[in-house]
Amino acid sequence: MKKILRIALLFCLAPLAVAAAGSPALLITDAWIRALPPGQPNTAAYMTLTNSGTAAVVVIGASTEIARKAEIHTTVEVDGLQRMEQLAQLSIAPGESVALAPGGTHLMLLGLARMPAPGDEIGLCLQLEAAEQVCTTADVRMSAGAGQSHDHHH
Numbered sequence: 001m002k003k004i005l006r007i008a009l010l011f012c013l014a015p016l017a018v019a020a021a022g023s024p025a026l027l028i029t030d031a032w033i034r035a036l037p038p039g040q041p042n043t044a045a046y047m048t049l050t051n052s053g054t055a056a057v058v059v060i061g062a063s064t065e066i067a068r069k070a071e072i073h074t075t076v077e078v079d080g081l082q083r084m085e086q087l088a089q090l091s092i093a094p095g096e097s098v099a100l101a102p103g104g105t106h107l108m109l110l111g112l113a114r115m116p117a118p119g120d121e122i123g124l125c126l127q128l129e130a131a132e133q134v135c136t137t138a139d140v141r142m143s144a145g146a147g148q149s150h151d152h153h154h
């Protein structure tokens with residue numbers, strides 16, 4: 001009788017164990033948001049995404065407290081001009097790192113309640129396809145440095 005109870009318990013706990021093992025696969029590091037002059041409705045967030053798990057991680061969306069909406073964008077060159085395109089999702093292979101950086105893939109923050117100022121720390125979450133969120137705190141900076149100014153004029 002005792003043994004049956006123990007087996008039943010094991011079965012109950014098994015799904016929990018699986019969920020726990022799968023959850024921290026995506027690491028977000030070096031997250032920052034670009035501060036633009038006040039009055040701009042949009043800005044962008046950058047970060048490094050590392051998949052430390054054994055299965056692909058698919059990011060399907062993002063959210064932050066300061067923007068109405070966040071979209072995954074990539075930058076493509078068309079006829080010598082840089083244009084942004086929305087991505088429905090961003091897949092990171094096991095063991096891989098993807099850098100979201102100026103001039104490339106980024107999170108577009110649309111409909112800002114206010115433009116963040118340098119020194120602010122802003123909460124940012126990524127929505128994964130596996131029905132979970134991974135959150136981080138992003139620094140706010142004026143720019144990544146010289147020569148990377150304008151990929152963000154809508």
Ligand SMILES: [Cu+2]
Nearest residue numbers: 044073084108
């Ligand atoms: Cu963009």
